[in-house]
Amino acid sequence: MSYNPYAILGVSPNASDAEIKKAYYELAKKYHPDNCQKEALREIAAEKMKEINKAYDTIKAWREEGYQGTSQSSQSSSQGGVYHTVRVLLNENRLAEAERLLEGIPYNERGAEWLFLKGVLFMRMGRYMDALRMFESACREDPTNREYREALDSLRAATANMRSEGSYHTSTRGCSDCDICSGLVCADCCCECMGGDLIRCC
Amino acid sequence: MQVKLGGKIVFGYVKPRRGDLRIKEYDFYKAVYCGLCHHQKKLSRRLRYMLSYDMVLLALLRLGAVGERACFLKQRCPVHPVKGCLAVASSESLAYTASVSAILLYGKLQDDSRDEKGIRRLFAKMMAKSAKKAMRHAPILALEETTAQRLLELSACEARSAESVYEGAEIFGKLLGEVFAYDGKGELAREKTVALYEIGYRVGRLIYILDAYADRDEDKKTGAYNPFVLSKEDTESDAFRDRLVIALDMELVQASVALDLLDIADGGIYAILKNLLKLGLGDVMREVIYHNKRAETIQKESRKAYEL
Numbered sequence: 457m458s459y460n461p462y463a464i465l466g467v468s469p470n471a472s473d474a475e476i477k478k479a480y481y482e483l484a485k486k487y488h489p490d491n492c493q494k495e496a497l498r499e500i501a502a503e504k505m506k507e508i509n510k511a512y513d514t515i516k517a518w519r520e521e522g523y524q525g526t527s528q529s530s531q532s533s534s535q536g537g538v539y540h541t542v543r544v545l546l547n548e549n550r551l552a553e554a555e556r557l558l559e560g561i562p563y564n565e566r567g568a569e570w571l572f573l574k575g576v577l578f579m580r581m582g583r584y585m586d587a588l589r590m591f592e593s594a595c596r597e598d599p600t601n602r603e604y605r606e607a608l609d610s611l612r613a614a615t616a617n618m619r620s621e622g623s624y625h626t627s628t629r630g631c632s633d634c635d636i637c638s639g640l641v642c643a644d645c646c647c648e649c650m651g652g653d654l655i656r657c658c
Numbered sequence: 659m660q661v662k663l664g665g666k667i668v669f670g671y672v673k674p675r676r677g678d679l680r681i682k683e684y685d686f687y688k689a690v691y692c693g694l695c696h697h698q699k700k701l702s703r704r705l706r707y708m709l710s711y712d713m714v715l716l717a718l719l720r721l722g723a724v725g726e727r728a729c730f731l732k733q734r735c736p737v738h739p740v741k742g743c744l745a746v747a748s749s750e751s752l753a754y755t756a757s758v759s760a761i762l763l764y765g766k767l768q769d770d771s772r773d774e775k776g777i778r779r780l781f782a783k784m785m786a787k788s789a790k791k792a793m794r795h796a797p798i799l800a801l802e803e804t805t806a807q808r809l810l811e812l813s814a815c816e817a818r819s820a821e822s823v824y825e826g827a828e829i830f831g832k833l834l835g836e837v838f839a840y841d842g843k844g845e846l847a848r849e850k851t852v853a854l855y856e857i858g859y860r861v862g863r864l865i866y867i868l869d870a871y872a873d874r875d876e877d878k879k880t881g882a883y884n885p886f887v888l889s890k891e892d893t894e895s896d897a898f899r900d901r902l903v904i905a906l907d908m909e910l911v912q913a914s915v916a917l918d919l920l921d922i923a924d925g926g927i928y929a930i931l932k933n934l935l936k937l938g939l940g941d942v943m944r945e946v947i948y949h950n951k952r953a954e955t956i957q958k959e960s961r962k963a964y965e966l
Contacts, residue, residue: 581824582824582828582863584905584906584908584909585867585901585905586822586824588905589901592901611904611908614908615904615907615908615910615911618910618911
C-alpha cells in the first residue's frame with residue numbers, strides 16, 4: 457500500500473470509471489499550470505499535474521488488467537484469512553458481522569492488525585474516541601506499518617483545521633470550508649483503501 | 659438543551675466566539691436571544707427565566723433553513739427595563755424553538771422533581787407545572803412523544819451503567835437530531851431536514867460526551883452514573899484529553915459540513931452559525947477538557963443567569 461492513486465484523485469477505489477474521469481478533469485482544471493501567473497506557483501502546479509496524470513494512468517492501467525487495488529497487503533499472521541473477511545465485511549458496511557468475527561479471535565492472538573481493524577470498525581460506528589485509541593495501540597504494536605500510521609494521521613488531519621486559531625472571516629490563513637471537505641474526502645479515501653470507510657455515501 | 663446527568667443542569671455550551679463575530683452579527687445573535695425570551699413569555703411567564711443560550715442555535719438554524727425574514731422590535735423586559743432590547747419580532751421559527759425549549763425543560767424538570775430533594779424539588783415541581791402549561795399552549799405532540807421516549811432510553815442507559823459514553827451520546831444525538839429536523843407543516847425540503855438532523859445529531863453527541871467529561875469528578879463523589887468514571891483508562895492523562903478533543907472535533911467537522919449543505923441564503927445567519935459550530939463550541943470544548951477550572955466558572959456564570 458505504498459502508492460495510492462485513488463487518494464491523489466480524491467476518489468474511492470470503488471468509484472466508476474466515469475467518476476474517476478470526472479475527478480481527473482476537475483483536478484486537471486484546478487491545477488493547470490496556465491492558471492498561475494507566478495513562476496514559483498506554476499512549478500508547483502506542474503508538479504501537481506504530473507502527479508495527477510500519473511495517478512490517472514495507473515488507475516487506468518490497473519483497471520484494464522482487472523486489478524481493483526483492493527487486495528490487501530501482507531497477511532502473514534495465522535488469522536490472515538479471518539482478517540481478510542473482516543476487511544471485506546467492513547467494506548460492505550456489515551458492521552455487526554465484522555464485530556462478531558473480531559470478537560471471536562482469542563486474546564492471545566490479537567495483534568496490531570486486530571487493533572487496527574477494530575479501530576476501523578469503531579470509525580464506521582462513529583465512535584471516534586475508541587477508534588483513535590485502537591489506531592494508537594496498533595501503531596505502538598507495529599510502528600513500521602504505514603497503513604496503521606496513515607489511518608491515525610488521516611483522522612488527526614481531518615480535524616487539524618479546527619485546531620487552527622484563525623478566524624474564518626480572514627481566509628488568508630487557516631482552512632476554508634473547501635479544505636474541510638477535501639480533507640474529509642482524503643481521509644475517506646485513506647480509510648477506504650485500507651478497508652474502512654469514513655463517509656458512507658462515497 | 660439541558661442534559662441531565664447526575665442531576666446537574668447544564669447551560670451554555672453553545673456560545674459564539676465573540677471576537678470573531680461582526681458587530682451586526684453579534685447584535686443579531688442577541689436579538690434572536692431576546693426574541694426567544696419574548697416568545698417564551700407568551701407560553702409561560704416563569705419559563706422565560708430558564709431559557710438557555712443553546713436554544714439560539716436551534717432558532718438560527720430554523721430561521722436560516724426556512725428562510726424566514728426577521729423583523730426587529732425594540733422591547734422592554736425585566737432584564738432590560740430601561741434601555742429595552744432589540745428583539746426579533748414574532749416569527750414561526752422562534753415560536754417553534756420556544757416550544758421545544760418548553761418540551762426539553764419539562765423532561766428535565768420532571769426528572770428533577772423525582773430525584774432532587776428539598777427546595778430544589780419544590781422548585782422543579784413548580785416549574786414542571788409551568789412547562790406543562792406551556793406545552794399545552796403550543797402543542798407539538800409528535801415531538802413530545804419522541805422526546806419522552808428518548809429521555810426514557812437515556813435513563814435506561816444510565817440504569818444499566820452503559821460502559822461506552824457513545825451509547826448515551828447516540829440517544830441524545832438522536833433526540834436533538836429529531837428536534838432540529840422536525841417539520842410539522844412540511845415546509846422544509848428533504849435535503850434540509852437531513853442536514854438539520856445531522857447538525858442536531860452531531861451537536862447532541864458532542865454535548866453529551868463533553869458534559870459527561872465535565873461532570874466526572876462530581877459524579878465520582880456522588881456515585882452517579884458517568885461512563886468516564888467507569889472507564890478503565892486514565893481519563894486525566896494528556897493522551898486521553900488529546901484523543902477526546904480530536905474525537906469531538908470530528909463531530910464538529912461533520913456538523914460544519916452539514917451546515918454548508920443546508921445552503922443558508924442569509925449570509926449573516928450563516929456566519930453566526932459557522933462561528934457557533936466551528937469556533938464557539940470548539941473553544942468551550944477545549945476549555946472544558948484542558949482547563950477544568952475555567953469551565954467551572956463558566957457554569958457558575960450560567961447558573962447566575964439561571965437564578966437571575
